Amino acid sequence: MNAFTWLYILAMLWLLAFLLLRNNRKLMEKGIYIGPFYAIFKTTKLNDIIVDMSKRWPLLWRVLLDIGIAMGLGQLIFSIYWLGQNLIAFFIHPARASPVYPIIPGITIDLRYFAKYIIPILIIVAFTHEIAHGVASIIGKVPIKSVGVMIVFCLIGAFVEPDEDILRRSRVRTKLRIFAAGSLVNLFTALIFLLLLSSFFQSTPSGVLIVSTVPGYPAHNVIPNYSVIVGLNNTRIFCVTDLVNFMHKARPGEIVNVTYIDPKGCLKSSLLRLKADIHNKNRALLGINIVNFVKPRLKMNIKYSFEVWNFLLTGHVISLSVAVFNMLPIYPFDGARFLFTILDNVISKKDLLKYLKASIMSISIALLVLNIVFTFR
Numbered sequence: 001m002n003a004f005t006w007l008y009i010l011a012m013l014w015l016l017a018f019l020l021l022r023n024n025r026k027l028m029e030k031g032i033y034i035g036p037f038y039a040i041f042k043t044t045k046l047n048d049i050i051v052d053m054s055k056r057w058p059l060l061w062r063v064l065l066d067i068g069i070a071m072g073l074g075q076l077i078f079s080i081y082w083l084g085q086n087l088i089a090f091f092i093h094p095a096r097a098s099p100v101y102p103i104i105p106g107i108t109i110d111l112r113y114f115a116k117y118i119i120p121i122l123i124i125v126a127f128t129h130e131i132a133h134g135v136a137s138i139i140g141k142v143p144i145k146s147v148g149v150m151i152v153f154c155l156i157g158a159f160v161e162p163d164e165d166i167l168r169r170s171r172v173r174t175k176l177r178i179f180a181a182g183s184l185v186n187l188f189t190a191l192i193f194l195l196l197l198s199s200f201f202q203s204t205p206s207g208v209l210i211v212s213t214v215p216g217y218p219a220h221n222v223i224p225n226y227s228v229i230v231g232l233n234n235t236r237i238f239c240v241t242d243l244v245n246f247m248h249k250a251r252p253g254e255i256v257n258v259t260y261i262d263p264k265g266c267l268k269s270s271l272l273r274l275k276a277d278i279h280n281k282n283r284a285l286l287g288i289n290i291v292n293f294v295k296p297r298l299k300m301n302i303k304y305s306f307e308v309w310n311f312l313l314t315g316h317v318i319s320l321s322v323a324v325f326n327m328l329p330i331y332p333f334d335g336a337r338f339l340f341t342i343l344d345n346v347i348s349k350k351d352l353l354k355y356l357k358a359s360i361m362s363i364s365i366a367l368l369v370l371n372i373v374f375t376f377r
Contacts, residue, residue, distance in 0.1 A: 039151045042147070065136050117315075122157070127158045142166050144161065183323045190320040200309075204294070205294050210228075217275050330368070
């Protein structure tokens with residue numbers, strides 16, 4: 001089943017669920033609401049847990065939340081600056097530009113990768129993010145109506161529903177604390193993932209891991225998946241760049257001695273005759289899908305160490321991305337409510353305020369959309 005077939009089936013299931021359950025009173029009494037391509041579950045059972053958390057070390061929470069305001073402003077400015085610089089890089093130095101794309105399973109993200117890494121990480125990131133909003137709300141004496149889980153098509157999220165009337169009448173400082181709390185915790189989460197990475201793995205790669213081989217090419221059925229290439233002929237291979245540089249000089253038909261560590265940890269070598277790329281006859285290929293291999297500090301087999309390393313790295317990247325991009329001044333991101341709360345407090349002219357908000361949001365949307373467009377150009 002290809003990705004588009006899977007997405008089509010999922011879309012049909014969502015539509016069927018919506019048609020059958022959209023006004024189901026029993027589900028709604030339990031806090032479950034079904035909409036087109038989304039489902040929401042609300043509960044008050046977690047409210048007491050968040051209240052208890054906020055009562056522990058209240059002074060520490062207030063200090064951290066005030067730090068979050070300063071960090072939030074910095075993240076907001078940095079997110080706009082980074083998108084602008086990255087967009088310029090697409091024109092001047094395309095190779096240096098970083099890809100920007102939404103998480104769409106089967107299209108921008110491999111389905112197996114999504115299920116194995118993205119879903120559990122999104123759960124961690126979303127729940128810690130929303131719990132932080134909840135704690136900040138309680139500290140600011142803004143009651144929480146409910147805590148919930150939201151599934152939008154195939155993405156999982158969480159939310160805390162504060163009393164909006166009381167929030168609207170709260171002090172500016174309280175509002176800013178609440179709006180910045182989620183991204184602050186995401187920064188801490190990113191830091192924790194990074195600390196775990198540096199604790200369990202070395203800082204530099206020591207070879208190139210073969211994730212899979214391509215049928216019809218020399219490495220297929222010769223070198224096992226999850227082997228680590230450490231040498232090509234007499235060239236030591238430490239990272240993907242080393243392998244790419246070697247292959248740029250190689251030609252189809254050449255015989256290469258590949259030295260590798262197999263999944264059991266045994267050092268082996270194989271002679272492989274390079275094959276031409278079907279799209280470029282002058283380009284020689286081994287037929288391997290590869291990533292850098294970073295050696296673990298603890299003893300573990302190659303496949304398991306790769307899974308742990310990949311999970312921690314993905315967790316760091318997603319946590320950091322959410323922390324930064326969530327502070328973009330675009331609704332429904334927290335950055336919009338954060339910045340507009342500041343503007344509401346410093347600008348009294350309604351026409352100017354309205355124009356400024358619209359301009360900032362339009363520029364931010366344009367930067368984000370253009371980065372995505374040039375990623376897939």
